[in-house]
Amino acid sequence: MPMNRFQASKDLIAITIAALAVVVSLLTVILQRRQGQRAAYREMYTTLMSEDLHRGRFLIKDLPQTEDIPNNESDSRLIYRTLGVFDNLAMFARQRVVPRRWVLEVWHHPLKDMHEGANIIRQKAIETKDSGAISPWPQLWILLDKAEAYHSTFPCCPPDNGWHGRVRRLTATWHWRSPGQPAKP
Ligand SMILES: [Zn+2]
Numbered sequence: 001m002p003m004n005r006f007q008a009s010k011d012l013i014a015i016t017i018a019a020l021a022v023v024v025s026l027l028t029v030i031l032q033r034r035q036g037q038r039a040a041y042r043e044m045y046t047t048l049m050s051e052d053l054h055r056g057r058f059l060i061k062d063l064p065q066t067e068d069i070p071n072n073e074s075d076s077r078l079i080y081r082t083l084g085v086f087d088n089l090a091m092f093a094r095q096r097v098v099p100r101r102w103v104l105e106v107w108h109h110p111l112k113d114m115h116e117g118a119n120i121i122r123q124k125a126i127e128t129k130d131s132g133a134i135s136p137w138p139q140l141w142i143l144l145d146k147a148e149a150y151h152s153t154f155p156c157c158p159p160d161n162g163w164h165g166r167v168r169r170l171t172a173t174w175h176w177r178s179p180g181q182p183a184k185p
Pocket of ligand 1: 108156
């Protein structure tokens with residue numbers, strides 16, 4: 001019957017419009033979230049690239065060579081502050097406040113460079129009970145492990161186009177373990 005067919009096509013149009021509305025609002029939510037993540041990263045990046053954080057990073061990086069934690073109070077405070085900021089970056093990445101891939105892509109080498117020195121300071125802080133925490137900067141170690149495993153497609157890392165490298169890159173931002181879980185041996 002023509003009337004029924006008219007009604008059916010009207011219903012179909014209504015359903016299509018409703019479905020489109022759902023898709024559009026979902027896309028809006030995703031885009032807004034992404035925009036928020038990028039803005040948060042930009043803000044964090046300004047801190048990370050500030051002159052004193054830069055100096056703090058190099059103090060930590062050079063620690064395994066000098067094998068001595070600076071006695072100088074302003075230097076040791078700067079080291080603690082630097083590790084605190086990176087611990088915060090690690091939390092932001094874990095909670096997806098900032099894009100995880102951006103964090104790993106930009107910071108994997110600086111983080112690898114800091115890893116050994118940061119471990120020395122952690123050990124020292126645990127021994128002297130400096131920070132009052134059982135193990136200070138709890139989320140930083142997760143990020144440091146992630147950075148160790150990260151492999152970029154950019155020429156900062158040696159090319160690795162085997163399937164193993166591709167899978168590793170694809171899954172780099174997954175399985176962000178929680179601070180309570182022990183690190184894999
Ligand atoms: Zn690299």
